[in-house]
Amino acid sequence: MQQPIVIVGGGLAAGSAAKTLRQEGYDGPLTIIAAERREPYLRPPLSKEFLKGQEKEADLLVNPSGWYEKNDVDLRLGERAAQIIPGAHMLRLESEALVPYSKLLLATGAQPRALDVPGAQLEGVHSLRRLEDSLALREELAGGGRRVVIVGSGWIGLEVAAAAREYGNEVTVLGRHASVLRQLEGPLAEVFRRALESEGVQFRLPAHPVEFVAAADRECVAGTVLNTGERIGADLVLVAVGVEPDTALAEEARLRLRDGILTDASLRTSAEDIFAAGDVASSLQPRTGDHVRSEHWSNALNGGKVAAKAILGADAQLDIAPYFYTDQAGLSMEYSGFGQLVRGAHLVLRGRIDTPEAAKEGFVALWVRDGAVVGGMNVNTPRQQKAIKALIASRAPVDEARLRDPAVPLPELAGV
Helix, strand or coil: CCCCEEEECCCHHHHHHHHHHHHCCCCCCEEEEECCCCCCECCHHHHCCCCCCCCCHHHHECCCCCHHHHCCCEEEECCCEEEEEHHHCEEEECCCCEEECCEEEECCCEEECCCCCCCCCCECEECCCCHHHHHHHHHHHCCCCCEEEEECCCHHHHHHHHHHHHCCCEEEEEECCCCCCCCCCHHHHHHHHHHHHHCCCEEECCECEEEEEECCCCCEEEEEEECCCCEEECCEEEECCCEEECCHHHHHCCCCECCCEEECCCCECCCCCEEECHHHEEEECCCCCCEECCCCHHHHHHHHHHHHHHHCCCCCCCCCCCEEEEEECCEEEEEEECHHHHCCCEEEEECCCCCHHHHHCCEEEEEEECCEEEEEEEECCHHHHHHHHHHHHHCCECCHHHHHCCCCCHHHHHCC
């Protein structure tokens, strides 16, 4: 009998790993331990399409309904792993049940950061990580007419701000920095801010809450007091200030940690026969030599595949440039790139971004380091991303004059 493989997690990394294991010919015992009472599902749509009612719950599933049963996967929903016993190759659940493993994949994801301010536990103060969180937000936003405060000016915060405005709510975004989307260059971040402002979203930057104020007649949020002294009325607050990798199991088992579970490029951890993938893994990037933890869906998708192949003994490495997308305020963006190489790289623009109308017509931004493209994004020009990915993967020298010229097709430069 083949030795059992166990996966802990209920997201994209877990679901893609299980699928890859079966596709690669592993037909032995395969178990998924998932704390939520739902089959593994995608999280990016929770702040976008699903929140806006454009997708159904079935659209979020990593694998189609019935796939796990059909492929003889023991899917244990609503169960939590409590302890790894590496020496015994055993996993203990909160129910005290013991689950043996020959190989273990940790795909435990991340948890939203909380705010340590008075009133943070009031009714109406939300976070967004689970499907239930998105359902609760949608129910409160869908009727319109609410005063919504978003704490956090990153991708999640801005996506929810855009959705809340589409539903007809009054929206204010708070952030600790003078600009939004600190991952982007200043002018590119301003493209998104201006687009949201043109839709009626208001910004208070830099500003952060020091207290959430309760309504006079019940324990629900009615406003927030800012560090500037300003008080803003609020019927609903979303706290979107990032996440922390869920490393409790790994920490107790004394796996090496550094902003997540440290792994090599094949997603092996410091413990024999234990792997990690998705938001929780800080994996070695073959191209840069750095350990990087990525919270984007392509990392979970490809990480699950790589971990599965490595578990089966294949020489697989996670060496694909991270990718993510966003849709908000008339801007549909795709991004590919190595963040540590993009920082400080030379920005090359194809198209205009000086006004919201010009940006919505579409543009491409490319980052060049040492003569090669290390990152790129398209806005409202989706057919360009394949060429952008090819340019990044090729590491080939580029002619910046031709790269900047919209008349020169990107596929021609990328050789695709």
